[in-house]
Amino acid sequence: MSSIRFLCHFCRGPLKLTSSVEALGLDLSQELAASKFPSAQGEPGAAPEEGSASRMQTDLEELQESASGWTILSEDEISRSGSSNFTLLGELGPVGTLSSIQRATRGVFDILTGEELDHPLCEDCTDSLLEQLDAQLSISESDIQNYQRCLETRDGVSEDAREALEEELQAVELEEARLVQELEELEKNRDRARVALEAARAETETREQQERQSHRDLSELQWQQLELQDELRSVEARLLYAQTQLTWLKKTNAFQAAFEICCDGPLATINGCRLGCTPRVPVSWGEINAAWGHAALLLQALARTAGLQFQRYRLSPCGERSCLRSLTDAPAALPLFCTCGQSPLLDSKFDEAMVAFLDCLQQFKEAAEKGEPALCMPYTIHAGGGLVGGPEAGEFYSIRTRLNTEERWTKALKFMLTNFKCSLAWVSSRYRHK
Template identity: 45%
Template sequence: MYCTIFMCQRCLRPLKLSEPQETLTSEPEEPGESGVTRAFYGTRTLQGQLEELSEGGSRDAVLIDGRKSRDKDCYCLSGSVSSARTLDSIQETILQTFEIISGQREIGHPLCVECTDSLLEQLDSQITLSELDIQRYKRCMESGEMQVEHEMEALKEELRALEQEEALLDRELENVEEGCVEAAAALQEAQAETEKLEQQESQYHLEYSALTWQQLELCEQLSSMENQLWYAQQQLSRLNSAGIFQFTFDIWQEGPVGVINNLRLGCPPSGPIDWDEINAAWGQVALLLVALCNTIGLEFQRYQLVPRADHSYLKALTGNSVLLPLFSGGRQNVFLNNEYDRAMIAFLDCLQQFKEKAEQGHEGLQLPYRICVERGVLEDATGSGHSCELRTHLNTRERWTQALSFMLVNLKCSLAWASLRYGKN
């Protein structure tokens, strides 16, 4: 047997032990038991606890020698477990211990006498306050019964008015439901019409897109045709304002050398020119003079000019029909009158015939350099006395090149005159 001290859970003072006045079990204690069962509840005895239990109703059970007690404030201590305890009581003790440890069961705490009296006084004051509240509630209920009757009458009147209003609202609801049915039918028709219109709109969009694409293509074609028309009009205006001779024959000066259609005619001191280029230039000059004579309707009297590129020549119309070549390989006979010089003099004769024909009329041709066929000379028409011989025999290359340049200037003036007079015809 061992001794255990219990403390008051409020003031933490030790509790005094008291022997129970009555045994809780009818079974006598066996002599061999070593444990002594004791109950703790301040200075209260177990008999008083049982009386309070019978008055206060059911409370939590407390183990006394393995059996349950219904007093919440009664605590028992078992010094040792008796060997006569049954298996059921042991299992019940273990189950209750597990419930206490796991928090599933609430246990009371022992109090001392002073703390118990203080707790009872607090409970008495709470009971007194509760009774006062009950009395006030009763008086309020008695005073409020009359008001409740009047309120009941008013509520009945309001209920009748609400019933009438409910009936009216029911009729309105029926009308609204009928309107909803009609609106649903109209909505269905409108949805069907909307779907039809959407399909038509989609078809219209497709057609509009196709027409828009076709319009863009036509606009692009129209713009292209307008550009082509503008270019054609520009070309037509250019062709109308310019003659065929200006497009066919282009004559200019490159230093002391005359150039026709990118072919140089002469031998400048700066550098020799290949005779093939000079012969080709003579072919262009012969072709130009033939074209001018054909334009004005001129037929040569003493020579026939035959343009054949770099092998052009003149054919005499009298005598033995001698051929005079307008091409050379650069070899000249100093002692004899060579055929190349005779061909250039014959060409001056043809140019002089063209000049005489072109000077007729009020829009006659005026050349800047006078032609002397007998001497084969080209001289300035202004009277400066500057002249050059169109021959290679007993002549310098510079003077021969300058004479060729004078001849090209006369041809350029003749070309401009023919373009102005015959270009629009």
């Protein structure tokens, strides 16, 4: 047997029916069964008319339209669709007329609530609703009392006091208007200040970026400064070293440093090479030839320093293979060296080369004696006879090897190198800056 159940409008909980409601529900079912067909109200045995089916269909449609907010559910399901006031649960029994269903529903509402209401509520929701209504009632009563006190106070105030209060009220309203206007101005100022603050922040960020870039540039410049300082100190150190070397070089005699002439017993040496030989001190021809090469280079350097051009011969200093070339005769080379194993007594060209060398030395002596101060060589030179000597030597010694002894030839070479040593001192003193 089907039954009708109702839900609370607020909490959607099922409403518990009393015994009177259940009995009413049975009567409602019977009433619905009895009113299944509207034609049953006529006489028994009367045949149904053709319009009865259409009226039944119309009643069913009206019932469905009126119950469009209702959902027919089983006993285990409770749901609601639409925005109706309550939900019908369970199977719908035999379809009755719309008026009978509405009467049955109003009767159930009256039993559930005890009064005629549009929305069914459960007990808890009813208590909550009553509490809310009591609170609203208390607030309304308090407002009424406040209004009554205000009316009583107004009636007891005199006309002057009322005018004073009204003036005070106007003053307060004016003050309020002024404060509102001031507030608007403050809000505008705040907007302007916010805009200015944003601009200041943007500018600050830009300045910070510029400051960071400036710091990077400063660091780069400081690094370059350190590098330049190191380079400057290095240049200063090199300059100091160069100045020291220059001072030392200015004090140094280039000729004396390049050509060292001294005596080693009966022999004279130039740059460590002995020029000459004796039976007691034999010297190889390679060393003698090298000494002649140093002597030729020295004579050519002295002539260039003094600006002298030799008239009859041209020197060609080539170490151990030095020679002289005649400027007047055929340009035949006069060797200023002697080949090893060859007797110098048979080598006439070697003697001619030594005599020509002595002639070049005499040309330099004559040119140097004209200078200021004049050069004064200790030993006299007779280039035509190939002799070197003088009063200090006691006699003249021949520079030739033919018809001569080793001791006399070596002594002539020694006198010649002594004259070279004096020439070095003279050139160093006179051509110091040059």
